[in-house]
Amino acid sequence: MIRGRLLWPLIALAGLIVLNVVFTPSFLELRIQDGHLYGSLVDILRNGAPTLLIAVGMTLVIATRGIDLSVGAVAAIAGAIGCTWIADGGDAPTAVLLALSVCILLGLWNGFLVSVLGIQPIIATLVLMTAGRGGAMLLTEGQIVTISNPTYRQIGAGFVILPIAILISLAVLLAVALLTRRTALGMLIEAVGVNPEASRLAGVRSRTITWTVYVFAALCAGVAGLMISSNVSAADANNAGLWIEMDAILAVVIGGTSLAGGRYSLTGTLVGALVIQTLTTTVYTIGVPTNITLLFKAVVVITVCLLQSPRVARAVSGRRKSPTLAPRSQKVAAG
Amino acid sequence: MTDSSATGDNPVVDMRGITVEFSGVKALADVDFRLFPGEVHALMGENGAGKSTLIKALTGVHRPTAGTILLKDEPVEFTAPGQARNAGISTVYQEVNLCPNLSVAENILLGHEPRRLGAIDGRAMRARATELMARIGLSIDPASVLSSHSIAVQQLVAITRALVVDACVLVLDEPTSSLDSDEVEELFRIVRVLRDEGVAILFVSHFLDQVYEIADRMTVLRNGTLVGEYLPENLDRMALVSAMLGREAGILDEVERRSEERAPGSAPVLVAQGLGRTGAIEPFDLEIHEGEVVGLAGLLGSGRTELARLLSGADRADTGTLMVDGETIRSRGPRSLIAKGVAFCSEDRKAEGVVEDLSVRANLILATQAARGWARPVARRTAEAMVAEYIERLDIRPADPDALMGNLSGGNQQKVLLARWLVTRPRLLILDEPTRGIDVGAKAQIQKVVAELAAEGMAVLFISAELEEVVRVSDRVVVLRDRHKVAELSGAGISVNSVMSAIAENAHNGVAVAS
Ligand SMILES: Nc1ncnc2c1ncn2[C@@H]1O[C@H](COP(=O)(O)OP(=O)(O)OP(=O)(O)O)[C@@H](O)[C@H]1O
Ligand SMILES: [Mg+2]
Numbered sequence: 001m002i003r004g005r006l007l008w009p010l011i012a013l014a015g016l017i018v019l020n021v022v023f024t025p026s027f028l029e030l031r032i033q034d035g036h037l038y039g040s041l042v043d044i045l046r047n048g049a050p051t052l053l054i055a056v057g058m059t060l061v062i063a064t065r066g067i068d069l070s071v072g073a074v075a076a077i078a079g080a081i082g083c084t085w086i087a088d089g090g091d092a093p094t095a096v097l098l099a100l101s102v103c104i105l106l107g108l109w110n111g112f113l114v115s116v117l118g119i120q121p122i123i124a125t126l127v128l129m130t131a132g133r134g135g136a137m138l139l140t141e142g143q144i145v146t147i148s149n150p151t152y153r154q155i156g157a158g159f160v161i162l163p164i165a166i167l168i169s170l171a172v173l174l175a176v177a178l179l180t181r182r183t184a185l186g187m188l189i190e191a192v193g194v195n196p197e198a199s200r201l202a203g204v205r206s207r208t209i210t211w212t213v214y215v216f217a218a219l220c221a222g223v224a225g226l227m228i229s230s231n232v233s234a235a236d237a238n239n240a241g242l243w244i245e246m247d248a249i250l251a252v253v254i255g256g257t258s259l260a261g262g263r264y265s266l267t268g269t270l271v272g273a274l275v276i277q278t279l280t281t282t283v284y285t286i287g288v289p290t291n292i293t294l295l296f297k298a299v300v301v302i303t304v305c306l307l308q309s310p311r312v313a314r315a316v317s318g319r320r321k322s323p324t325l326a327p328r329s330q331k332v333a334a335g
Numbered sequence: 336m337t338d339s340s341a342t343g344d345n346p347v348v349d350m351r352g353i354t355v356e357f358s359g360v361k362a363l364a365d366v367d368f369r370l371f372p373g374e375v376h377a378l379m380g381e382n383g384a385g386k387s388t389l390i391k392a393l394t395g396v397h398r399p400t401a402g403t404i405l406l407k408d409e410p411v412e413f414t415a416p417g418q419a420r421n422a423g424i425s426t427v428y429q430e431v432n433l434c435p436n437l438s439v440a441e442n443i444l445l446g447h448e449p450r451r452l453g454a455i456d457g458r459a460m461r462a463r464a465t466e467l468m469a470r471i472g473l474s475i476d477p478a479s480v481l482s483s484h485s486i487a488v489q490q491l492v493a494i495t496r497a498l499v500v501d502a503c504v505l506v507l508d509e510p511t512s513s514l515d516s517d518e519v520e521e522l523f524r525i526v527r528v529l530r531d532e533g534v535a536i537l538f539v540s541h542f543l544d545q546v547y548e549i550a551d552r553m554t555v556l557r558n559g560t561l562v563g564e565y566l567p568e569n570l571d572r573m574a575l576v577s578a579m580l581g582r583e584a585g586i587l588d589e590v591e592r593r594s595e596e597r598a599p600g601s602a603p604v605l606v607a608q609g610l611g612r613t614g615a616i617e618p619f620d621l622e623i624h625e626g627e628v629v630g631l632a633g634l635l636g637s638g639r640t641e642l643a644r645l646l647s648g649a650d651r652a653d654t655g656t657l658m659v660d661g662e663t664i665r666s667r668g669p670r671s672l673i674a675k676g677v678a679f680c681s682e683d684r685k686a687e688g689v690v691e692d693l694s695v696r697a698n699l700i701l702a703t704q705a706a707r708g709w710a711r712p713v714a715r716r717t718a719e720a721m722v723a724e725y726i727e728r729l730d731i732r733p734a735d736p737d738a739l740m741g742n743l744s745g746g747n748q749q750k751v752l753l754a755r756w757l758v759t760r761p762r763l764l765i766l767d768e769p770t771r772g773i774d775v776g777a778k779a780q781i782q783k784v785v786a787e788l789a790a791e792g793m794a795v796l797f798i799s800a801e802l803e804e805v806v807r808v809s810d811r812v813v814v815l816r817d818r819h820k821v822a823e824l825s826g827a828g829i830s831v832n833s834v835m836s837a838i839a840e841n842a843h844n845g846v847a848v849a850s
Contacts, residue, residue, distance in 0.1 A: 184704045184712040187697050194690045201649055201687055202755065203673040203705035262692040 005256040008307040009271045012254075012300065016278045023286045036159040040281070046231075048277030049165035050075065050224035052270065054244055055251040056173050057220030059269045060180075060213040062252050065193045065261030066114060066121035068214060071221035071248060073132025074106050075241030078222040079229030080136040082152065083145040092151035100222045106132070107218025111211035125214075129245070136237035146234040156231030165227045172220065177266045186264075189213065193261030251276050254304055275304070345408060347372045347503055347535045348393065348424075353402035355385075355392050357742065360733075362388045365401070366561045368554055370504060370535045375526060377550035378539050381579055381774045382746025383732040384556040386539050387429050390508055394419040394426050407503075417446070425502035429509045429539070429745045429772065430685045431489045433496070435482035440464035442481050443496045467495050472521035486683045486768075487513040487635050487800070494522065505529060506537045509745065511545060512772045513682060515635045515800045523549050541746070541774050542801075543572055557581050580776055601625075602660075604763045604794040605677070607646065610655035615641035618654055619820040621813065623763060628785065628795040630809030632802060632834050638818035639798045640682055643765050646796065647679030648672040660762065673706060676762030680752055680769055682798070684745075688752045691741030695731070695751055696722050698740045702755050725754035728784065730777060745772040753781065763794040770804065782808050802831050814838055 020027040020040070030039040054071045061068045078099040085095040106128060113124035158164040180186035191199045192206045200206045224244070229235045253259060254275055255268025279300055283293045306312050346369035355363040363385045370376050378386045391397040393404060395413025404411055406422060413419045419426065433442045440461045441448075449459040464477040473491045481489060494510055507526075511519045526549060530536055540546055546553065547567055555562040555578045562578050570578070603622045611618030616638040623629050631639050644650040646657065648669040657664045659675040669679065681687035690698050700718050707713065713721075722736045729750040733743075740748060749772055756764060766785070770778045785808055789795055799805050805812060812829050814822040814837040822837040 182712070183709050184707070185709040187693070187701075187704065187712075188709050190693060191690045191697070191701055194692045195686075197687050198681075198690055199701070199705075201647075201669050201679060201681060202702040203670050204701070205670065205705070209709075 005308050006265075006268055006271055008304055009254050009256075009268070009275050012304050013271065013275050013278060016275070016282050016300075020278075020282055020285050027285070035161060037161055040285075042163065044274070044277050044281050045166040046163035047281070048273055049163065049169040050227045050241070051244060051247045051251060051277055052166075052273035053169040053172055053220045053224045053227070054217075055248040055255075055269045055273045056169070056176055056266065057213075057217030058245075058248045059252050059255070059257055059264050059266060060176070060189060061121070061217045062249070062257055062259060063189050063193045063261060063264035064210050064213050065196070066210065066213070067249065067259070068110065068125045068217045068221075069122065069245050070106070070110060070125040070128035070132055071217060071224075072241040072244045073129050073136070074103055074218050074221035075225030075228060075244060076136040076235075076237050077106065077132055077139070078103050078225030079235040079240045080139040080145070080237050082226050083147050083229050083235035084139050086147045086149045086152055087145050092149050095152060096155075096226060099226060100219060103218045103222030103225075104215055107215035108211070110218060111214035114214060115207045115210040133237060136235075136240075140235055140237045142237070144234050144236045148233055152230050153233055154230070156227040156229070157233075165231070168223065168227070172223075173266055173270060180266075185209075190262050190264065193264075247276050247280075248273075250301055254301065254308075256308065276301075344371075346370055346405075347407055348537075349405040349408075350389070350393060351403050351405075353389065353392050353399045353404070355388050355397050356400050361559055363392065363399075363556075363559045366556065366559070368561075369564070370537055371552075372503070372535050373530055373533045374551040375530055375536045375538055375549050377546045377553045378537060378556065379546065379553055379575065379579055380556035382750075382772075382777060383744040384579070385559040386556060387508055387744060388559075389556070390426065390428075390506055390537065390539070394424060394506070420500065420502075423500070423503040424506065425497040425500055425504070426506040427490075427493045427497045427508060427510050429512075431486065431493050433481055433489065433493055435480075435686070437481060438478050439468075439475060439481055439484070439492055440477035442492055443467060443477075444499060445496070447499050464495075467498055468492075470498060471495060471525050472518070485513075485636065485640060487515070487518065490514065491518065491522075498525075502534060504535045504537065508539045509541070509772055510538075511540055511542060513768055513800060516802075518635060519545060541772065541778070543575065543775065546575075547572070555579055576775060579774070604660060605646065606658040608656050608658075610645055610652050610657055612641065612645055612650060612652050612654075615650065615818070616645065616815075617819045621646075621820070623794045623796060625762075625794055626789050626792045627811065628789050628797055628809050630805035630812040630829075631796060631798040631815065632805050632812055632838065633815030634838060635800070637815040639815055640767055641818065642815065642820075643679060643767050643796065643798060646672075646763075647677055647765050649679060649681070670705075673702065673759075677765065678702070678756040678759055678761035678763070679765040680756050680767060682768035682771060684749055684752055684771070689740050689748050691739070693740055694737050695726075695740055695743065696736040698751050699725060699736075699754050699758065702759050706759065721758050725750075725758065729754055729780065746774055746777065749773055750777065750781075757784070757788070761793065763796065764788070765796045765798075767798045768800065769797070770799065770801070778804075802834055806831050806834060 027040045030037055030041065058068060058071065081099040081102055082095040085098055086092060110125050110128060113119045114121050154164055156165050160167060180189065188204050189209055191204055192209050196206050225241055228240050251272035252269050255265055255272035257264040257268060279297055283296055288296045348370040350368040353363055353366045354361060366389060368389060378389065380386050388397060392399045394416065395418055396416060411422065443464045444460050448455045449463055450456055461477040468474065471491060471494060473495065475484065475488060481492060490510060490513055497505060510522060514522065526536055538550060550567055552564065552566060553570065554564045557579060601624065603624050605623045607619065607621040609618040609620065619642065631642065633639050645652045648671060659677060664671060664675065690701065696718060699722050700713050704713055719736065725731065726734045731747050731750045740751065743751065753769055770781055773781060785795055785797065797805060797808055806829055809829060811823060811825040812834055813820060814834060816838060824833055824837060
């Protein structure tokens with residue numbers, strides 16, 4: 001089912017790439033310089049790494065029927081901690097460790113609100129979404145903290161043939177895929193997402209699972225925040241990771257994971273993240289006027305989502321096909 | 336609309352050659368079905384025969400790939416759920432699909448709210464809801480939240496909702512599956528009234544008694560095909576069952592009482608002392624022994640489910656102690672009891688049982704997997720073996736472990752949930768309405784499985800609104816009334832009559848006290 005749903009995102013991706021090639025014929029070119037791979041495609045991967053990473057965490061949160069709006073703010077906090085620590089004379093490894101520890105704490109907080117206090121995820125994480133940037137501002141004292149630390153810079157701007165950032169994101173994606181699909185974790189996460197009460201009664205540790213995914217999402221956001229600040233060697237509490245939660249959520253949804261929880265697809269999320277990042281790049285390369293870039297993005301995203309909807313698909317393909325109803329749409333129809 | 340002469344002898348609904356396919360698999364093949372005004376027409380068939388699918392084809396939830404539907408001689412094709420209702424077809428689906436977070440009154444009148452100056456008139460709405468509920472003898476607070484009521488009450492609310500509009504066709508898909516005999520009587524009373532007014536009623540039930548009591552005509556489906564249309568007087572029970580199964584009904588010799596053969600062990604598996612929860616059930620004492628089947632009887636709202644939920648840790652008790660195998664449980668939820676071997680199969684399969692979007696396999700091994708923890712997945716081969724065993728043992732259809740749970744028929748979902756707990760080999764199995772929505776053949780099968788497991792030493796707490804069933808399987812029957820445990824019957828003292836009088840006797844006392 002999910003495989004079929006990836007058709008349209010993949011077509012969209014191909015379409016965007018073709019569009020880019022038309023505008024900039026050198027778009028697909030890759031060259032190796034000093035052992036690094038360069039080219040527009042590589043840039044897309046590098047710039048998309050934070051979004052992809054956050055989307056991986058978001059996928060699991062969404063699978064449990066939740067959502068995490070605070071990831072952008074958490075990313076900003078991580079960058080702020082990393083940079084201020086280094087600016088104050090600290091070393092890079094400690095900066096990373098410190099930043100990620102705080103992110104784990106923030107994730108614990110989100111998870112606590114959602115799984116223990118039972119607050120609606122959208123509200124619970126909205127708290128940190130707004131308060132978090134304030135916290136980052138306090139850390140940076142309202143300034144953009146610039147640093148120059150070659151080690152720290154590796155995270156976001158370094159290369160081992162490919163950008164280190166994308167290698168990290170892909171490694172996390174792969175690790176999560178193996179961890180959840182080789183063990184029973186994936187199934188339990190989906191069960192909690194589809195029917196929390198049935199899962200609880202079946203003895204699933206729904207609370208622990210829900211709590212854990214928020215911690216993981218915050219951790220991903222933290223690493224993404226380090227990538228972003230490292231890439232520009234600066235912490236900008238106001239703009240780092242701004243709207244990245246939206247991009248991540250869109251990536252997950254385009255990838256075919258339903259916001260209603262349950263079945264998730266990490267491959268889908270990868271494709272979704274690529275679509276989103278390519279779209280962002282396209283906006284620049286084809287010179288969409290800045291005042292309508294958001295509109296342009298929105299139109300593309302909504303088109304992809306519409307095409308994925310079983311109902312629209314049926315209407316598009318006429319009545320030729322048999323009325324195979326996906327379970328979710330059936331529920332809607334019956335309700 | 337209630338004037339049957341307008342339609343004369345023509346069927347009000349005439350479905351011809353209906354075929355419904357799901358991903359190329361035919362759930363219904365070339366089925367004809369007619370419904371006349373002023374009749375109660377029972378649609379019969381095994382679990383998965385296609386009854387609900389035929390209903391959904393009529394109401395537009397599923398679109399047939401072939402066939403025509405005539406409503407009052409006009410071809411119709413509904414594409415949205417509201418359309419059938421507006422055309423006069425009122426439906427109570429098998430799975431209660433109301434809004435759990437809304438009030439009872441809001442659920443009943445959704446889309447038909449009385450308005451004053453454009454705004455919804457809350458008071459009028461509650462009054463109207465109360466009045467409609469009174470028609471089927473239901474008296475609950477219309478302002479209460481729906482989810483605070485038991486599944487049986489929710490089912491009655493769903494039925495009330497169907498009475499809001501003056502329909503010419505009323506479809507009831509297993510409306511009585513969780514009702515007690517009194518509620519069933521109330522329901523049948525109103526069904527007869529509506530029938531006499533000329534409403535055509537489509538009725539689905541696995542209770543043959545009920546079918547013969549109320550049906551004027553029957554249509555039997557088997558495996559998605561039409562077997563035939565019959566008049567009850569021309570088709571006796573045996574013939575009906577054979578028509579449904581497609582073979583002689585040999586397996587129907589139901590489990591006879593067999594407590595004599597069973598010697599319940601002396602060791603109590605579970606001991607509850609003064610266990611209670613305010614507003615749910617008054618403190619009670621209960622012991623369940625190894626190899627013993629304890630039945631729980633009582634009227635709707637007497638606290639059967641509430642008691643089960645305390646024993647299983649689904650709800651937390653606020654007084655009393657609970658011991659399993661001699662060890663006091665400080666329950667922190669179902670997990671601690673599952674770890675001690677207490678399994679609880681809830682009556683509310685949709686909200687508390689099935690995980691719709693996952694496969695039958697995942698649903699079946701869910702409890703086993705949860706007990707093992709996420710890091711130790713059940714090996715693929717073990718899982719396949721478990722699933723295959725129970726698909727066969729309980730005759731789950733389709734026999735496909737990869738089928739999505741949400742696509743199974745109601746009765747088959749129920750079997751999977753039962754299997755979910757059976758595979759954990761519990762010490763004590765608490766079954767709340769385990770045969771709800773299960774067809775006659777499978778019901779006997781399940782009762783047999785329960786008896787076998789008890790013979791192997793498992794303790795069972797068996798809850799059912801169907802007294803005959805409780806009496807048949809139980810070694811001991813605990814009677815509840817008004818959230819109190821009022822009696823315990825055992826051995827030769829158990830019969831439908833004795834249990835009934837235990838319930839009634841106390842009811843009389845209650846009335847005497849009240850007046
Ligand atoms: N949405 C769906 N997708 C795929 N298969 C389906 C779907 N809905 C029903 N089926 C299949 O169609 C068949 C008929 O199911 P249906 O629900 O009509 O049975 P039923 O006669 O109502 O049984 P029960 O007595 O258990 O309620 C079953 O094999 C079921 O698995
Ligand atoms: Mg059905």
